[in-house]
Amino acid sequence: MIDDKAEAKRIAEELAELKYRQRKKNEILSKGYYKIAVNYYKKKQYKEAVSEFQKALGFDPSNSKAAKYLKKSHEKLEKNRAKMHRDLIREERKRDTEMAKTMRMTEEEGAQLKARRERELKDKVKMPSEAALMRDQLLEESHELYDNGNYRAAEEALNMALEYAPFDEELIYYREKTRNTIVERKVKHMSMAKSLEEMTRLAEVDEATVPTSGQGMEERYGDRRASSAKRVGAQSATAKQEEVQKVSSDRENLKDRLKERIAEIDFTDASIKDVIKFLVDLTGLNFVMDEGAMPNAERKISVSLRDMPISELLDIVLYPAQLDYDVKDNYILVASAARIEQGDMVVKVYDVQDLVGTVKDYPAEQFDTSVTSSKNKSSLK
Known part of the structure; x- marks a missing residue:
């Protein structure tokens, strides 16, 4: 009897636990759909x-x-419907009034009016709406800004165009392309900054290894050039070091955010892009999707997970489509696994002109070329 009571109590506790988890799951999903x-x-x-x-x-x-x-x-929907109904009645009354006037006219006048109305209707159909005109104008403006290298302004123009046509695929495509260009230029700038920092470090090493006696830096390059190189190198090193420290701090903070745990997530037959969008709404993190990853991001998946870090959740969601992610300074890049593995290309340039000595013109014996007529072969003498 005691065992039955204990078993009943255990079952009741398990049911209560299941109900609690289901309620928490429903609350998370409800908040997600509420934000959308x-x-x-x-x-x-x-x-x-x-x-x-x-x-x-x-x-x-x-x-x-x-x-x-x-x-x-x-x-709001009812107000819109009521307005549409009023407008429809107004148009019908106007049409009835015009029809009555037409009936009172002669047959010829009525035919002329009818023809004019038909022409106006055709012109009205051909004429694009104000929203379409604004959309086309802003799209053209964004192309000009993009071609001139003003990518931020181009993105802003595309955002304004999307207010007139929120689901326009062409606008969405060019906005994503512009955003990717902005990100790539920022990454390139960071890579150049790292290259400059490396060059400064090499200059400092070179300066430290030059002997103080004999033919030193001042004797090799001149007093003015040596002192200028030292001063510029020190200033550049300080500025670049501060920038690198700031970028490194932002990236570490973002990595810490990825360690946060999500209580529960449940999707059935949803695209990877929709799951990423849900994570953006839920966590507030910035995600940038590479243009080459767009087709794979449409792949449908079904996932049900609970109490898991965001980083592990991303691994599970992206792996089936051969996608991966990389943590940048203030955003998370989603791209193909091959591109993430390849990493960012860094170009380093070193100025060695001042280190190259003068090539002397050494004397040598004269030589001439001749062609052997029998075998038509060249030879040097």
Whole structure:
């Protein structure tokens, strides 16, 4: 009898634990869909917002914020429908009035009016909307800015264009291309900074190894050039060292963020890109996806994990599509495993002009060339 009670108590505790975990899981998913829905609401895409708020409430009916925004979204939709209905009635009345006037006109006048209306309708259909005009104008402006090397302004122009056409694939493609260019230029700048730091370090080593007596640096290069090289090298080394220390600190902070644990995540038949987007909304981390990784990021996966660091979760999600990630100074780059393994190319340039001695013109015997006519062969004498 005692064993039965203990078993019943154990089962009850397990059920309570399962319910608690399920509730926590639902709360996390509800918050994720709530954030997505709020973004739709701010963009005045109320129909999509209603769908996402309903998903959030489906996982957590006690989510009062989602319920509040769902009510507001319904109200906005009703207002839009009412406005469309009023506009439709107004157009119908206007059309009826014009039709009545047409009936009172002669047959010839009515035919002329009808022809004019048809021409106006055709012109109206051909004429693009104001939003489409703004979209095209901003896209063209972004191309000009990009070609001139003003990538930040080009990205801003594309962001403004996306406000008029939020799901335009062409705009999204060029914005991602521009962002990748910005990131690549930043990485290149960092690589050049590291190269300059290495050159400064080599200059300091060279200076330390030159003997103080005999033919020293001043005798080899001249007093003015030597003192200038020392001063510029010291200033450059100090500035670059501070920059490298700052970048290293930012990168370490980002690596620490990746050690944070996510309570639970559950996706069924979702694309890797959607999972990354969910992580962005949930953690606030910056992710940049390489252009070459876009096709693989569309791959569908099903994953259900709990209490796991973000770094391990990324390994599990990206591995099936042969993708990987790399921690940069203030963002996480998602690219193909081959590119991540290859790493960043660093070009180092060393100025050795001052180290090259003068090549003397040594005397030598004269020589001439002749062609043997019999065998048509050249020879040196």
